[in-house]
Amino acid sequence: MEYRKLGPSGAIxxxxCLGTMTFGAESDEATSGQMMDDYVAAGGNFFDTADVYSAGTSEEIVGRWLKAHKAEAQQVVIATKGRFPMGKGPNDIGLSRRHLGRALDDSLRRLQVEQIDLYQMHAWDALTPLEETLRFLDDSVRNGKIAYYGFSNFLGWQLTKAVWMAKANGYTAPVTLQPQYNLLVRDIEHEVIPAAQDAGIGLLPWSPLGGGWLSGKYKRDETPTGATRLGENPNRGSESYGPxxxxxxxxxxxxxxxxxxxARGISSAQISLAWLAAQPAVTSVILGVRTRDQLADNLAAASLVLTPEEIARLSEVSKPQMSDYPYGTGGINQRHRKIEGGR
Structure with missing residues (x-):
């Protein structure tokens, strides 16, 4: 595999990236360990998890693998997240210094590491002052508990506010944003991606196959069944079959x-992943697999380079819908771009 910088940082x-949301839930520990083995053997060096995945079990599985593979562990970049409930109390959730302090220590313990390479805020918290969260993250970088930090599921204005508040206060700056992004979900191109590019933030897209839709496994007017995510739950959130x-x-x-x-004699999943990995601002695409076979197929995309014509066709057919104002062809922003382009 090629290498890329982790956003504006010096980490490579x-x-x-191997996503581990399935570990301890859809994939047992033996299968999860084999997938980590396969991924590293293929040249991968980036694991992504979260405290809330299987209520901490995912982090524990990754931690036991790291302990048993000390040589490989030295080369792997570990990312995790905090924010969502890890208990029933009112302070067992959010981006407060109190909750994050405990959540970070618990993640360090479960992962069996002294420092987390990338600590991500799993979602915005409207109750906690943003400066409190940023000060905690800056303190955690300074005391060596984390190397870098980032965000997940932030809106464009939230990301921009965080970046500039960190800069204004002299805090360590964020390096990544983890959003949902794929050929079926491209609305973040309106605001979120421009905000990330303006700040030099690297994107770590999750759900790159749209919950399996872009792998070609689902059929028109045929409700999914069997051992697939929608087969087990056709009404699964934003990936629901009906809508x-x-x-x-x-x-x-x-x-x-x-x-x-x-035409290429390969899987639809590989085409979808290669298109996403080629998009501006994307640092690393998070693979959400349940089996070794799925992982092997996904990893084959690492050697795939789409032609400009293929990328153009996929980009055109999947372009996000825009209302006329302010994003559409008649919107003021588009008119300004035309004027500026003619200067």
Missing amino acids: VTPY RNAQERTWQVIEAVADIAK
Whole structure:
């Protein structure tokens, strides 16, 4: 695999990151360990987890693997997250100094490491003053508990506010943002990605296959069944079968991906992943797999380079919908871009 900088930092990661949300839930510890073995053997060096994944079990599985593979552990970049409930008390949630202090120490213990390479705020917290969170993160960098920090699921204005508040106070700056991003979910291109690019932040997209939709496993007007995420739960959040099935754009994107995959003799998943990894500002794509076979197929995308024509076709058929104001072709921002482009 090639290497990329972790956002504006000096840390180096591979363009495909092993996500571990399935560890301890959809994948047992033996399978999870084998996937970590396979991923590292393929040249990967970036693990992503979170305290809330399987109520801490995912971090524990990763921690036991790191302890048993000390040589490999020296080369792996470890990312985790804090913010969501890890208990029933009112202070067992959020981005307060109190909750994050305990959450970070618990993650360090479960992962069996002295320092977490990338500590991410799992979502915005409207109750906690942002400066309190940023001061805690700066303190944690200074005391050596974390090397870098980032955010997940932040809006554009939230990211920009955090970046500039850190700068104004002389705090350590964030280096990454982890958003949902794929060929079916591109609305972050309106505000979030421009904000990240303006700040020099690296993107770590999650759900790169849209919950399996972009792997080609689902069919039009045929409710999923069997051992797939939607087969087990067709109403799974934003990836639910009904709403996406009803959108013609969904099937146009899936058809374009399938056409390119068929012409190349490879899987739709590899085409979808390669398109995402090639997008501006993307540092590393988080692979959310449940089996070794899925991982092997996904990792094959690391050697795939799409042609400009293939990227253009996928980008055109999947382009995000825009209202006329302020984003659409008649919107003021588009008119300003045309004026500025003619200068």
